[in-house]
Amino acid sequence: MILEEMYNGRFYPCETVVADSPEYKRALKACSDLMETLSERLSKEDYKLVEELREQVSIAQCEENESHFKYGFSAGLLVQQEAHEQVQRGENK
Structure with a gap:
C-alpha cells in the first residue's frame, strides 16, 4: 500500500520510475554517441x-x-x- 511505503520511507518516485520507451532508449544512445564524438574532437x-x-x-x-x-x-x-x-x-x- 502506498501509504505504508511512504510512512516507511520506501517511496521514491524519482528513483523508481524510469522511462523505458524505445524513443527514450534511442535518445540515450544518441547522447552517449554524441558525447563520445565530442570527447574525441574537443580539447x-x-x-x-x-x-x-x-x-x-x-x-x-x-x-x-x-x-x-x-x-x-x-x-x-x-x-x-x-x-x-x-x-x-x-x-x-
Missing part, C-alpha cells in the same frame, strides 16, 4: 565545459520534473476532492 578543457553544461541541464530538468510531479499530484487531489463533493451533494438531494 580537454572544452570537453569539461560540455560535461558541466550537461550536469547543469540535468539539475534543471530534475527541478522541472519535481515541479511537474507536484502540480500533477495536486491536480489529482483536487479532482478527487471535487468528485467527492459532487457525490456528497448528490446524496443530500
Whole structure:
C-alpha cells in the first residue's frame, strides 16, 4: 500500500520510475554517441565545459520534473476532492 511505503520511507518516485520507451532508449544512445564524438574532437578543457553544461541541464530538468510531479499530484487531489463533493451533494438531494 502506498501509504505504508511512504510512512516507511520506501517511496521514491524519482528513483523508481524510469522511462523505458524505445524513443527514450534511442535518445540515450544518441547522447552517449554524441558525447563520445565530442570527447574525441574537443580539447580537454572544452570537453569539461560540455560535461558541466550537461550536469547543469540535468539539475534543471530534475527541478522541472519535481515541479511537474507536484502540480500533477495536486491536480489529482483536487479532482478527487471535487468528485467527492459532487457525490456528497448528490446524496443530500
